[in-house]
Amino acid sequence: DQQVKQNSPSLSVQEGRISILNCDYTNSMFDYFLWYKKYPAEGPTFLISISSIKDKNEDGRFTVFLNKSAKHLSLHIVPSQPGDSAVYFCAASNEINNDMRFGAGTRLTVKP
Amino acid sequence: DADVTQTPRNRITKTGKRIMLECSQTKGHDRMYWYRQDPGLGLRLIYYSFDVKDINKGEISDGYSVSRQAQAKFSLSLESAIPNQTALYFCATSDPRQGGNQPQHFGDGTRLSIL
Numbered sequence: 001d002q003q004v005k006q007n008s009p010s011l012s013v014q015e016g017r018i019s020i021l022n023c024d025y026t027n028s029m030f031d032y033f034l035w036y037k038k039y040p041a042e043g044p045t046f047l048i049s050i051s052s053i054k055d056k057n058e059d060g061r062f063t064v065f066l067n068k069s070a071k072h073l074s075l076h077i078v079p080s081q082p083g084d085s086a087v088y089f090c091a092a093s094n095e096i097n098n099d100m101r102f103g104a105g106t107r108l109t110v111k112p
Numbered sequence: 113d114a115d116v117t118q119t120p121r122n123r124i125t126k127t128g129k130r131i132m133l134e135c136s137q138t139k140g141h142d143r144m145y146w147y148r149q150d151p152g153l154g155l156r157l158i159y160y161s162f163d164v165k166d167i168n169k170g171e172i173s174d175g176y177s178v179s180r181q182a183q184a185k186f187s188l189s190l191e192s193a194i195p196n197q198t199a200l201y202f203c204a205t206s207d208p209r210q211g212g213n214q215p216q217h218f219g220d221g222t223r224l225s226i227l
Binding site for chain 1: 152
């Protein structure tokens with residue numbers, strides 16, 4: 001069973017606009033959520049995270065929003081840049097059992 | 113130099129062969145993980161280790177085994193490879209000393225094809 005879902009396999013946006021990537025989860029025991037970015041032929045790299053005690057975390061152009069009641073999180077990138085083009089994975093974990101689950105990924109393309 | 117190094121980067125082999133994928137890290141992290149990535153499924157955890165004497169099964173451990181030879185080394189073995197083990201394999205590390213949940217740091221992956 002896929003406990004973390006990214007329902008959009010791809011997203012295309014224009015440079016300078018906002019990119020919004022979405023993620024849903026089913027396990028209410030998850031208490032830590034992360035976004036990873038992956039370029040071809042490289043491993044995923046950590047981008048930003050949020051604890052379940054918060055509903056928003058910002059880091060420069062990247063903001064993650066968490067809606068626990070809806071079991072939904074999103075990553076906003078603004079303004080989007082061509083270098084942001086990559087596959088973005090959403091992940092969720094629980095501190096007690098260290099079981100991190102990943103979504104299937106969303107391929108973001110930012111057009112110049 | 114990469115902090116998490118996986119070898120080989122690519123491997124093509126035949127059904128029934130024994131395969132070992134190796135991972136070494138210079139980050140000094142206690143925790144190490146093996147994942148596989150398949151199209152449309154994201155990354156799935158195979159095995160993880162919290163220290164040299166600790167080995168735990170992940171979500172999809174059947175058909176795999178691991179060895180934690182030292183803090184810096186964690187190897188994944190396929191005793192008798194089968195075609196549905198064709199995938200991209202990633203090793204990762206994390207540091208529990210920073211407290212609570214921590215992000216994992218990934219190697220660049222091993223692309224394994226089993227014919």
